[in-house]
Amino acid sequence: MSRPQPYTGVAILAPVTVPYARFSDHSAAWFIGNALATMLRQTGIDKKEVDGLSISSFTLGSDSAVSLTEHFGLVPRWLEQIPFGGSSGVVSLRRAARAIQNGDADMIACIGGDTSQTQSFKETVANFSTFSTDAVYPYGSPGPNGPFSLITQRYMDTYGATREDFGRIAVSQRYNANHNPNALLGHKTLTMEQYLQARPIAGPVHLFDCVMPCAGADGFLVTSVARAEALGLPYATLLAADERHNAFHQDPVQLRGGWSLFRDDLYNLAGVGPQDIDCLQTYDDYPVICMLQMEGLGFCEQGSAPEFVRNNSLSFDGGGLPHNTNGGQLSVGQAGCGYLGVVETIKQVLNCAGDHQVPSARIGMVSGYGMVNYDRGLCSAAAIVRGEKQGGLA
Amino acid sequence: MSHPLPPSHRTPLGFQLRDAQTRDQLVLQVCQQCETVQYPPRNVCVNCLDNDLNWQPVSAEGKVLASNQLHSSVEEYYQEGIPFELASVKLNAGPVVLACNSIDATAGDQVRVLGEQDEHGNLLLRALKP
Known part of the structure; x- marks a missing residue:
């Protein structure tokens, strides 16, 4: 190839x-x-x-x-x-x-x-795809919560993840959002206790696991x-980028996405490894999907993201792996098809992210995931960018 | 106030799927070229891309992959009936189907999946005891 x-x-x-x-x-x-x-x-x-x-x-x-x-x-x-x-x-x-x-x-x-x-959200959900119209929407009209509750449940059953593990992602993102004036939920704090006591939405998926359109x-x-x-403008360069669609379609439940199919080439082209990434933005429609990206992009082994998030800080200033540093969709809101993480990555490597700036960030990774056509997200993508001439704009 | 009804929208293939079901058999698309069984319905075979697809009885047996209660819905009809019991089932015939789960089936349980009609006369697949 x-x-x-x-x-x-x-x-x-x-x-x-x-x-x-x-x-x-x-x-x-x-x-x-x-x-x-x-x-x-x-x-x-x-x-x-x-x-x-x-x-x-x-x-x-x-x-x-x-x-x-x-x-x-x-x-x-x-x-x-x-x-x-x-x-x-x-x-x-x-x-x-x-x-x-x-x-x-x-x-x-x-x-x-x-x-x-x-x-608008109901219209998007009701007419999302032909597969969804025939085979998902009639089953409780759950929107994406339905398929993702099944993925989350299966991930928990297979790898022993707990709600607290997902909560670490949501709570750290809220902390990051508390330092981002553009985050819709940035004015509210979120504790692990509040996360665990939130009202149920679908199976193991509770309120703070869901994004707000x-x-x-x-x-x-x-x-x-x-x-x-x-x-004379600040700019970043693109070290590597790739995408895969409909990967591992034979898996009965989506416990991995297409990232593992291109990550070696991605890091080779960029000349860096996961240890060199100063900040990571994953597509966080649900915390379990962040875990699939951490695993697929080599930050930890398949199935070990729960342990990874127990042992590594995910906050922008925690010294671990700064993750979804502006609060991500879970705390900023969901609009614009995954651009949020790309723009945040560019801001971070240009060192113009404001109060949630990762100290001296230079190399950032952003991962994309999308399109639950039926029972899983079909699209996986990732890019590595490097700040060259750093600074902000007026 | 009128009683809300379940969503009636389906694609033409979705209506064909409904019309093909029988009382005691699960009927899905089967490729006449390579015998692949597929779901959701498609226009060509997912394996060999042939367009010679027939609606045929297949094994209704399968194993539950995951099951959940849905507490939220974008449709008023389902909001009134919350929680909705949902299961994903890996059929022995190959495909994964989402189905209503009124037997409290959980991951690993063997079930049978058969079609029934909702208040609109539209198809719903239901997981039943084997």
């Missing part, structure tokens, strides 16, 4: 977040447009220079990425829409980097954004290192 070539000469810059809201009357296009405006304002880059656009959203309705070119007055020569749920942010970064390397575009805006209205957007720019240097 051929191997991914290096992502030489690609720069990632201008990580921005349009603050999340639990509900909003604004459309997804409003949030995505504001993300674009913010990154242009912060960098001083003219809109006409943006000749590439990658969009991810669950809530654009009848619009698509090309609709947004007309909304925003853009004339891109490279246009992408990545509908891969929580892996979309990582996958968009990877696609955009290749387009820059190959001269298909010079300045690409990658944005994930969603709105959240009273009925909300409105918001995250985005970043991808260009060449030469362009970033000429602009």
